[in-house]
Amino acid sequence: MSKVRMSLLACAAVAGTLAIGAVPALSAEAPAAAESPVAASPYLYNGWGNPPRPGEVMSATGIKDFTLAFILSDGTCNPAWDGTRPLDGSDRATVDEIRGGGGDVIPSIGGWSGNKLGEVCQDAQSLAGAYQKVIDAYGFTAIDIDIEASEFENPASQDRVLEALKIVKQNNPGLRTVVTFGTLPSGPNDTGKRMINRAAEIGADVDVWTQMPFNFGGSDMVADTISATEGLKEVLKSAFGYGDAEAYAHAGISSMNGRTDTGEIVDQAAFQKMADYAKEKGLGRFTFWSVNRDRPCDGAPDACGGIDQQPWDFTRIVAGFQS
Template structure:
């Protein structure tokens, strides 16, 4: 996120498998424990980003509404000429921002109105400190200087672009944040740490999951991962709303975060994971011209986020939370000082912040602890499953649907022995696509068949050329190569070795439709 934000790169995303639902039996006690545990945690909060160095200067201290009272100041980055020196947007030193922008005085005025600030490091337009500062002690010192000067208890690392792909910098960043967090906690000043990362309907990129894993491996106690629900590009369906794309994105990020915590040795329950998820839409016109996050999208996202228990809601940006004036003609071009949509006097901050009653200030009790496992997988009953129950010994062709742990999956390519709900981070790691849960009252789906005589019935003594079609118990098959004596039935257990392939259900339905005309 940046006032000089470039068009986001192509983000390819596919929703992938979601962790299977937990059986009712054995879950109730855990659910009560987790509810009590969640009640002790910091309440969910809303704080909009504000670009400190944007022109014209935005008066964040002139609070328009209670929901705009907590602010995430952005962005602290490295000085172009002094790699380990923190600056505001590379344009002002910390003291320079105080002298030229009255930043310190304006923060004090906001605090007089019971507002609080956090500080965000990074953004897209400049170098995050860890990218240029290779001295471990100097990097810790740079972060410490900012935290102490503004006396903040919540920091945010907006890592994207080149900063995100630089894994060496990521490792330095994680180590420095760990040291600073330990220092602050030991001194009685808790420090909440958020990672803000690019995301799409397929979740975090591999660089994004690496960044989270680096923080967890270094021992950083993450308050959470804040997903940039914006600028989806081709990863969003052409008819998909910004609200729908955002929900899909957040669901996938939450699933990925659960895997990352489990791999780090700190398994967490579903509710705690949701509390560690934040959402940051770009209000109004996004950098992608065809993407507009409307007030209607904001209303629905807020309701969904509160129902799920997201720990944080933000937006880019407070500077833009107003209708553009009549002199701003091209609304499809992003403005730093207005949203590009007619807000009718309504503030996005009020809509997105509704119900987020907590404060941005961290609490000493906010320490992440491993939680009891609730992994009690349900047993699938073939009599109530719409498709065959998955078997490790069977082979499945592309397009085959199966049931596993009360969910329906479809094979994206030929597969054998691959668990449908294997906890993978990215879509390309699994041959299975989650379709959805088995519905109450479902029965096995009857195989679609063709009328007798549509194709010749298979015969064990007849020779078949490539492309020949036959019926076997009413099911149509097509020969992949010349054969004789090979039963089409064997294609289910040995799809590679069998000369026969069953026609897809869509093809069979089309044949039936043609026959009826």
């Protein structure tokens, strides 16, 4: 998650804003026969003032699933949307609307700023309990841990996150787990390598390691994204003893559509090349930040990607990655 977008998140969290229209009352339980929402689920963030209606995006693009951001600490070892909105509050309408349209949601826990559960919770058992509250509140079949900043840099909080993921995997048969983190153009940095190796040591059984290959300050986003993913593949092979195909299946890409925080441009053509690479290699996840920004600009920095585009151009490309 970028510093710019998370600073906007923090402001929205303080204001507690949410703009979602009324939807029919639907069950929040996960569809019994739904496929996992891990592979192709672009990020949707309710903390900005004018989030897209997911049902409209689904109808326009064919996308089924979304990654709903962000779960943070409410100041204690207790999860809340943006750290301010309770799990049984207004965000439930978004989950219900997506499920009512035949899709599903993977919640994103963490992000760049705010109080992280992995730091506030004092041990792996209590952190696993916080994750379990999120899972139970909606019957989620997958969770995304977006581990960044001090939660990522601190070995102790890294270990708590990994150990907690191991616990919830053991307690929830069939649950799929994603860890999302920053990267270098060459692949995981030393901190990322440490995290992956530690997961292998304790048997954390993470399903997909997803890198965010942007904010490098580079000029060829396709080449940088591919080189970062190839680097991740090699780290996964070394840590877990995977072959190429298995390593790719445990790797993912989470790009940023349009203009990144450092001025890089991920246009539709570049993003399509990334998607083609992801499909060719059989990656376990292909997504981007965010659906909120996937529309023509109207002057609001949280409502567009800063490039010439039609509504939902990038979401349509992710929809093509659906299994």
